[in-house]
Amino acid sequence: AFRIIAQHSIGYCNEPLHMYIGGMGGIGKSQVIKCLLKFFAARNNAYAIVTCAPTGNAAALLGGSTYHFLLGMNNKIEEVVACTMAQVCSRLDSVQYIILDEGSMLGCIDIYKI
16 A cells, blocks of 8 residues: 555656555554655655544544544535635645545545545
């Protein structure tokens, strides 16, 4: 997984990369994410990757934020207001990769919104 993302980031592929890394707890999924963050930082490209998770604790372990904050989502199904959308666009301006950790904690509605 690390190699696929690293090669995609330095290649000239314009296609978006969608990847799911699954498995039982303790097999190293979060370690792959930490290595990717270090890889991007070493290339002076840390702004291009962000991490998020469903809970603050999970997000804090990776130095990220909740997906609610990052993507401007709330518990209501209504559309995002214009000022929130502007904030989200500003947050994600130079971002090329969004990593969502602990995806098993997401509900169907949130997966749909994302």
